[in-house]
Amino acid sequence: MKSVSEIVFGGIFMKPKGITIADVAQRAQVSPASVSRYLNGVEGNLSAETAQRIAQVIEDLGYRPNAWARSLKTQRSGLIAAVVADLSNSYVPAVLHGIENITNSAGFSLLIANAQNNPDHESYLVERLLNQRVEGILLQPSSNKLTPSLRSLITNNIPLVLIDRLMDDVDDWDMVGLDNAGAMHLALKHLESQGYRKIVYVTDPPDEVSSRREREQTVLSSYAQWEALQIFVRRDNDPSGLIAIIDQMLAHSNDESTAVVCSNAVTALYAVKAIELCGCRIPQDMGLIMIDDPDWAPFVLGGITSVAQPTFDLGNQAAQLLVDKIQQTGISSPSHTRLSGSLVIRHSTINSHRLKKE
Secondary structure, rough: OOOOOOOOOOOOOOOOOOOOHHHHHHHHHHHHHHHHHHOOOOOOOOOOOHHHHHHHHHHHHHHOOOOHHHHHHHHHOOEEEEEEEEEEOOOOHHHHHHHHHHHHHHOOEEEEEEEEOHHHHHHHHHHHHHHOOEEEEOOOOOOOOOHHHHHHHHHHOOEEEEEEEOOOOOOOOEEEEEOOOHEEEEEEEHHOOOOOEEEEEEEOOOOOOOHHHHHHHHHHOOOOOOEEEEEEEOOOOOOOHHHHHHHHHHHHOOOOOEEEEEEEEEHHHHHHHHHHHOOOOOOOOOOEEEEOOOOOHHOOOOOOOOOEOOOHHHHHHHHHHHHHHOOOOOOOOOOOOEOOOOOOOOHHHOOHHHHHOO
């Protein structure tokens, strides 16, 4: 298995084996220097007839310039990289669509590298991408720690924009992400309006990911408004720990409605499994809401209520900010842009306890 997962949108031009500038020049009956001038857009000394003849030969032979060799001369590779924490997370491809929209229109090819939620692998990928002479990097960090490889981006003045997550001890990198506190407030306000009084919050380990910390802190700050609040940190796929908490919560419910709040779509699927293993039904026995709105959300359990992230806009804005930095057309001072989530109400938060009382 390859250690670097790369997807190239728009293509990287590489010359077919055996076809060289010399071959083009010989067929077009011009010098290699004339072909080089044509390829680099310097056609001042070429007649229109000569330029047309070179173009026709290039098309006939299927010649494509060697992008690597040209980048050495021009100091421009035309490459932007997106390093993501986990490509299997449905959130990530949605963001990449927004990124691709900008890189295509700006004339850049996009390399995508999957860090597999491993900071060491992320460092390795960054080193590889620097060797590929990328002009800028979009980074969704696997951790909030500044590794030597990431520090080298600062040393080498490589433009970088963070996606959704901040880094500790780094203030001079731009970031575009969700307003995590606002998104969680939307979820909690909805549950309260539906009559839920007890909540279990399910999250992946929050310590090293800023977006998780922000969501957890928002839940904790709402403690006073709930009859009971439990935090469960998912560290593996074993649902037994969450099952125990749900059983405990329901055993002392006194007919007060309980809901599970999930930090993302991955923990939501984990919670669904645990709730079903408890013998509970959603929403008859327990409500469920999550941050993020993957494609499958409307089809599971009659529809899971969610706070949708503006994933396309997030990727779009992050990529545009990076392109502006590369082309030096944007603002130089770092900015942190927060985009609002939107509540999508579905079947999973219909509070049957409240309906019975009414």
